[in-house]
């Protein structure tokens with residue numbers, strides 16, 4: 824599952840998040856991770872930061888430890904290493 828599907832499944836409207844650059848650099852993503860208010864799904868401390876576009880343009884989306892793992896396994900696959908997702912620690 825990618826982050827767009829995850830947000831869709833939880834009925835998250837990304838319009839309420841801050842606009843993000845379409846292709847942020849690793850540094851931008853790392854820096855933005857520190858600014859995120861909390862997980863997009865539960866409000867917990869963010870472990871990962873993503874750029875998702877649910878129809879309102881690219882937005883910064885943070886996910887906590889509990890909501891990130893399903894995505895981590897995809898990130899580990901060589902074919903998706905170039906996707907927009909950065910993980911803390």
Ligand SMILES: [Zn+2]
Pocket residue numbers: 862863864865866867886887888889890
């Ligand atoms: Zn969460």
